[in-house]
Amino acid sequence: MSDAEEQVAGEQAPAEGAPSGSGPAANAQAMLEYLARAVVEDPDAVEVDVDEGRRGVVTLNVHVGDGDMGRVIGKRGRVAQSIRTVVRAAAVRDGVNVDVEFVDS
Amino acid sequence: MEWVETTGKTVEEAKDLALDQLGVDTQDAEFEVLEEPRTGLFGRVRGEARVRARVAPRQQRPRQDRSSRNKGSAAPKAFTGGGGTEAMASTSRPRTGRRPGAAGSATVAAAAPAPDTAGPAPGGRTVDEIVSVEAQADIMESFLEGLLDAFGASASVNRRAVDEETLELAVEGDDLGLLIGPKGQTLGAVQELARTVVQRRAAGTHEGRVRIDVSGYRQHRREALERVTRQVAEEVHRSGARKAL
Numbered sequence: 001m002s003d004a005e006e007q008v009a010g011e012q013a014p015a016e017g018a019p020s021g022s023g024p025a026a027n028a029q030a031m032l033e034y035l036a037r038a039v040v041e042d043p044d045a046v047e048v049d050v051d052e053g054r055r056g057v058v059t060l061n062v063h064v065g066d067g068d069m070g071r072v073i074g075k076r077g078r079v080a081q082s083i084r085t086v087v088r089a090a091a092v093r094d095g096v097n098v099d100v101e102f103v104d105s
Numbered sequence: 106m107e108w109v110e111t112t113g114k115t116v117e118e119a120k121d122l123a124l125d126q127l128g129v130d131t132q133d134a135e136f137e138v139l140e141e142p143r144t145g146l147f148g149r150v151r152g153e154a155r156v157r158a159r160v161a162p163r164q165q166r167p168r169q170d171r172s173s174r175n176k177g178s179a180a181p182k183a184f185t186g187g188g189g190t191e192a193m194a195s196t197s198r199p200r201t202g203r204r205p206g207a208a209g210s211a212t213v214a215a216a217a218p219a220p221d222t223a224g225p226a227p228g229g230r231t232v233d234e235i236v237s238v239e240a241q242a243d244i245m246e247s248f249l250e251g252l253l254d255a256f257g258a259s260a261s262v263n264r265r266a267v268d269e270e271t272l273e274l275a276v277e278g279d280d281l282g283l284l285i286g287p288k289g290q291t292l293g294a295v296q297e298l299a300r301t302v303v304q305r306r307a308a309g310t311h312e313g314r315v316r317i318d319v320s321g322y323r324q325h326r327r328e329a330l331e332r333v334t335r336q337v338a339e340e341v342h343r344s345g346a347r348k349a350l
Contacts, residue, residue, distance in 0.1 A: 027255075027256070027257060030255045031252070031255045031256060033255075034251055034252065034254075034255040035252070035255075035298060038248055038251070038298070038302050039128070039298070039301055039302060039305060041305075067160065070127070070128060070129030070130060070133040070160060071128040071129065071305070073129075073130055074128065074129075074130065074301065075121070075124050075125070075129075075130050075131065076130060076131075077130065078297060079128075079297070079298065079301050081294070082293075082294035082295075082297040082298045082301075083294075083298065085286065085290060085291055085293075085294035086252075086291060086294050086295060086298065089256075089283045089284060089286055089291045090255070090256055090283075092283055093256075093257065093283070
């Protein structure tokens with residue numbers, strides 16, 4: 001997905017104020033945790049850590065339990081792609097660009 | 106690992122269903138075609154395709170492959186198993202000339218040996234349970250509410266029947282443009298995730314469908330489409346000239 005598309009999304013509802021949580025992408029992180037937990041078998045094993053990169057790009061790394069990787073990725077990566085899309089929308093509220101990585105632990 | 110057994114009009118369809126239930130991508134699954142649809146005269150299909158599948162036991166594959174975004178890396182490297190590999194080569198059309206008896210089981214094993222290739226496993230989930238539209242909508246609604254919460258949006262979800270087999274969950278609230286996204290992309294992703302969650306929570310045959318709308322987006326799209334169609338129809342009526350839609 002290009003930056004241009006995210007900006008279009010941003011125009012529809014401009015980012016407002018600081019997020020309630022902590023971290024550079026609190027909204028996006030909360031959304032990612034929620035979505036990942038919703039599709040796995042073992043929600044307790046879901047962990048998201050945040051890598052603050054340069055130039056305002058924040059990388060969110062998702063770790064899931066053994067055997068759940070396929071579930072967050074889905075057929076032909078469809079679930080992963082949908083998660084990325086929704087998380088990026090949430091990130092607009094944080095005022096950052098995020099990159100979601102599914103990490104095999 | 107549990108086996109699931111599914112049926113479909115084609116082997117491909119049955120596999121798709123199985124993948125849905127397992128929640129994995131093709132390359133992470135192991136299939137066994139139990140029965141191919143039989144082809145009658147003039148290619149008419151009689152009988153259903155039956156496959157069973159499970160999540161392939163995970164081998165020590167190079168991990169870099171998984172995180173690679175290069176779609177090309179989804180190559181069939183996992184299918185080193187001999188023999189039935191051709192069953193994997195998407196045969197969306199049932200093969201003609203197969204005698205019913207010859208439909209036997211072609212096993213596609215992903216690297217690992219499948220110890221119990223004969224007959225369905227006792228632990229396999231049944232596919233015949235019917236999940237009503239209402240039950241699906243219940244699951245989706247609570248998923249949506251959690252999502253709206255995580256989004257920090259104050260919005261309500263209203264349920265309405267579109268037709269006999271379609272329910273709509275309409276999300277209404279302020280400032281929901283982000284949830285729709287450019288060209289409805291985000292809405293599409295939300296729908297896809299909701300569908301996945303339903304599939305995970307309630308395996309079985311899902312009757313009807315549940316549609317999600319945000320701030321009447323789909324409704325507007327539909328109306329716009331209707332307008333265009335009607336305009337073209339009127340013009341064709343006036344001019345008498347053909348026009349493609």
